[in-house]
Amino acid sequence: MLYARLIVSRLLKAVIVLFMIIIFNFFLIQLAPGDPAAILAGEAGATDAEFLRQLTERFGLDQPLHVQLWRYVSGVAMLDFGFSYRQQVPVLDLILERLPATLLLTGTAFVLSLVLGIVAGSLAAARVKKPSGSIIMALALIFYATPLFWVALMAVVLFSVYLDWLPAYGMYTVGAGLEGFAFALDVGKHLILPATTLALFFMAIYTRMTRASMLEAAQQDFVKTARAKGLKNSVIQRRHILRNALLPIITLAGLQAGQMVGGAILTETVFAWPGIGRLMFEALQQRDYNLLLGIFFFSAALVIVFNIITDLVYRLADPRIKEAS
Amino acid sequence: MRDTLLSIRHLSIALPAGADRDYAVEDISYDVARGEIMCVVGESGSGKSMAANALMGLLPKGVRATGGEIDFDGQDLLSLTEKQHRDLRGLRIGMIFQEPMTALNPLMRVGDQIGEVFEAHNRLTPKERQARALELLVEVGIPQPEKAIRAYPFELSGGQRQRVMIAMALALEPELLIADEPTTALDVTTQAQILDLIGDLQRRHGMAVMFITHDFGVVAEIADRVCVMRHGRIVELGAAQTVLSSPQDPYTRDLIEAIPSDVIPEARGAETDTPLLEVSGLDKVFRSRGGLFKPSREVHALRDVSFSLVKGETIGIVGESGSGKSTLGRCVVRLERPDRGTLSLSGTDFMHLRGEALRRERHRVQMIFQDPYASLNPRTRVGMAIAQGPIANGMARPEALARADELLELVGLGGTADRFPHEFSGGQRQRIGIARALAMNPELIVADEAVSALDVSIQAQILDLLEELKQKLSLSLLFITHDLRVAAQICDRIIVMQHGRVVEQGPAREVFLAPREAYTRQLLEAIPGREHELADA
Numbered sequence: 001m002l003y004a005r006l007i008v009s010r011l012l013k014a015v016i017v018l019f020m021i022i023i024f025n026f027f028l029i030q031l032a033p034g035d036p037a038a039i040l041a042g043e044a045g046a047t048d049a050e051f052l053r054q055l056t057e058r059f060g061l062d063q064p065l066h067v068q069l070w071r072y073v074s075g076v077a078m079l080d081f082g083f084s085y086r087q088q089v090p091v092l093d094l095i096l097e098r099l100p101a102t103l104l105l106t107g108t109a110f111v112l113s114l115v116l117g118i119v120a121g122s123l124a125a126a127r128v129k130k131p132s133g134s135i136i137m138a139l140a141l142i143f144y145a146t147p148l149f150w151v152a153l154m155a156v157v158l159f160s161v162y163l164d165w166l167p168a169y170g171m172y173t174v175g176a177g178l179e180g181f182a183f184a185l186d187v188g189k190h191l192i193l194p195a196t197t198l199a200l201f202f203m204a205i206y207t208r209m210t211r212a213s214m215l216e217a218a219q220q221d222f223v224k225t226a227r228a229k230g231l232k233n234s235v236i237q238r239r240h241i242l243r244n245a246l247l248p249i250i251t252l253a254g255l256q257a258g259q260m261v262g263g264a265i266l267t268e269t270v271f272a273w274p275g276i277g278r279l280m281f282e283a284l285q286q287r288d289y290n291l292l293l294g295i296f297f298f299s300a301a302l303v304i305v306f307n308i309i310t311d312l313v314y315r316l317a318d319p320r321i322k323e324a325s
Numbered sequence: 326m327r328d329t330l331l332s333i334r335h336l337s338i339a340l341p342a343g344a345d346r347d348y349a350v351e352d353i354s355y356d357v358a359r360g361e362i363m364c365v366v367g368e369s370g371s372g373k374s375m376a377a378n379a380l381m382g383l384l385p386k387g388v389r390a391t392g393g394e395i396d397f398d399g400q401d402l403l404s405l406t407e408k409q410h411r412d413l414r415g416l417r418i419g420m421i422f423q424e425p426m427t428a429l430n431p432l433m434r435v436g437d438q439i440g441e442v443f444e445a446h447n448r449l450t451p452k453e454r455q456a457r458a459l460e461l462l463v464e465v466g467i468p469q470p471e472k473a474i475r476a477y478p479f480e481l482s483g484g485q486r487q488r489v490m491i492a493m494a495l496a497l498e499p500e501l502l503i504a505d506e507p508t509t510a511l512d513v514t515t516q517a518q519i520l521d522l523i524g525d526l527q528r529r530h531g532m533a534v535m536f537i538t539h540d541f542g543v544v545a546e547i548a549d550r551v552c553v554m555r556h557g558r559i560v561e562l563g564a565a566q567t568v569l570s571s572p573q574d575p576y577t578r579d580l581i582e583a584i585p586s587d588v589i590p591e592a593r594g595a596e597t598d599t600p601l602l603e604v605s606g607l608d609k610v611f612r613s614r615g616g617l618f619k620p621s622r623e624v625h626a627l628r629d630v631s632f633s634l635v636k637g638e639t640i641g642i643v644g645e646s647g648s649g650k651s652t653l654g655r656c657v658v659r660l661e662r663p664d665r666g667t668l669s670l671s672g673t674d675f676m677h678l679r680g681e682a683l684r685r686e687r688h689r690v691q692m693i694f695q696d697p698y699a700s701l702n703p704r705t706r707v708g709m710a711i712a713q714g715p716i717a718n719g720m721a722r723p724e725a726l727a728r729a730d731e732l733l734e735l736v737g738l739g740g741t742a743d744r745f746p747h748e749f750s751g752g753q754r755q756r757i758g759i760a761r762a763l764a765m766n767p768e769l770i771v772a773d774e775a776v777s778a779l780d781v782s783i784q785a786q787i788l789d790l791l792e793e794l795k796q797k798l799s800l801s802l803l804f805i806t807h808d809l810r811v812a813a814q815i816c817d818r819i820i821v822m823q824h825g826r827v828v829e830q831g832p833a834r835e836v837f838l839a840p841r842e843a844y845t846r847q848l849l850e851a852i853p854g855r856e857h858e859l860a861d862a
Binding site for chain 2: 227
């Protein structure tokens, strides 16, 4: 009941926030230099003023700004994001076609970084001042400090070119016509390199944070209470220290999850992964405003959704929050 | 001769290199017999908890026992492996700690935390554990035990949490219960209840109790035998009655005398009758800010509070936590703005002053805070910390710093202006806090629990200092405290508060000797060691 009310109130707020984002983005795009019709016409090799005028009219670019805005907002309200100027396809279709690939990549990377980061951080916390703990932290620092694209390129060189274990680019083997389980396996193979690369950076952050947070939690009085009960050290580490140390991790994970749509441009480019990131980059270069606005909308919506999810998870993890709400 | 359960022989525990002394405790020996309550008394830094931690195998990192032995029922505890030690903890030796607010895991239900004790020693099935946990909660007298077992610690009060701690420690019927300052963080009435409970359970289960405390009042309340420690050594050891009535060691005598024995203040009258502070009908409501879809909540911190303070007078505001006494203090210095009522300072309406006018008048009322550690900026030299107020009010920097030097001299810390706060002890920091308040040439000082965090002997020194400064500088004092013994020592008049209301007010002697209200009587009766004639010698 409590949660139902909470979710409803959050969703209502989310709608308001999204509405403001739509309007803000719309004006932001208007400020950008370059006329999409001129660019389209230029690419088509036409310098004819009449053709340019036709294009402008077709996209409604000749209308006053407030009319354009009204058309756009009322369209979005019915999930109509307009047509891509360039590809002549509804924006929604373009995005929905690319979204699964990006979510698969970033979602895998997210889970991977979270799980491995927390495990590595707990191990490092339990082995503080021992060589094994220091090694974990040194590795985390290296992954944290190394540029993502470089790690990606080196991974391709090592695992694809040199060892030939994994495919170097793409999401599936083109033209293989695989289906069912074989297709999933193929995609999985393609996924390993980009997902791991993307995960490394956040994994390093989670490792450092988990360790610091656990060392802090270990100083708390209730840990001494747990020891006075005669509990085993492993139980104390897991049940008392780690659980309390996870709270700041949840906040951070929420932030990372919000970046799932837009955060993988570099990785998608290096690995030729057919995701939203590349779509956005292309749209930007081609002044494909409708498409760009659509992508902005989806990334904003995802950030908001993950914010709500983070809030709920935090409430589950920390009973004290309920009281405050 | 009673049956000895625990025997500590020539125990020495070394501190890590670089500590202020080499040994936490040095060559200490004492016994605890089955079924007796042994109080280990000492001030902070005396090493009183060290032996207990050593026998639990819970010494802090870098601290280790270097000599002697701890014999527990025929077993030398210092030679146990970690595994053997673990099997002993919770099963044969239970322990409760000082801070009930932080000693329980905030994310686990109370029932699960009690159940863990059985789990640690592989007793019972999960279902039976919960049933036992419920029985234990009933035994330690938690209200609504069926609800409490499913509660999270933050849903319980401090006293209730301490009861949960006791339930946990008692779960496996240990032969020895170690209680490390279990009542220090609690209100007087709660403290009295917890002491009763521990005494009662001890008798019923025939446990031995090792009770660590700094408070001789508590000793008088429950101890069979006492061991007084200072600087890591035992200064006095004996039956509680003997030690309390005829202490042999001068240090013990000091400690006992530092506690006002009869809690009856002398009759004192104010020198003048010019009113300085007049408060009437003060109301303060705290509202939690409601959100777009969230209702706001209200807490009435003050309800219709009225009193007046004449020049040169010390008024004590006493009450338990949540009584509104601190809010009242903060309203008087205008850190909070009351919702209704009047607040005037020698005729000036202090409550409705704003901006520049408030800034000009502010210096007249200054505050000394409770926590001498948190109330000083760790990165500001103390001279500067004192001078900042006057500088903000337009005094030239060199002049303000020179004044800070004088003030430090006045509070007994001459020549320390260029040191940082961490170089001082708690009592010294509180002196700095006093100097800081004095720097503004106030007429009224509000001291919010100013001595509560200090050891008794230091408390006495700070109270003496306040009294002396008050005379010398003709100050008035609003002294907020939960400790009636402290209030009795320095206050001319007492205001008793409960739930934001003034329950009773009057001359200190009258309030203590002939309390009119039931709540005041209840508070007075809860003072530990009250029935005992302490330090008659």
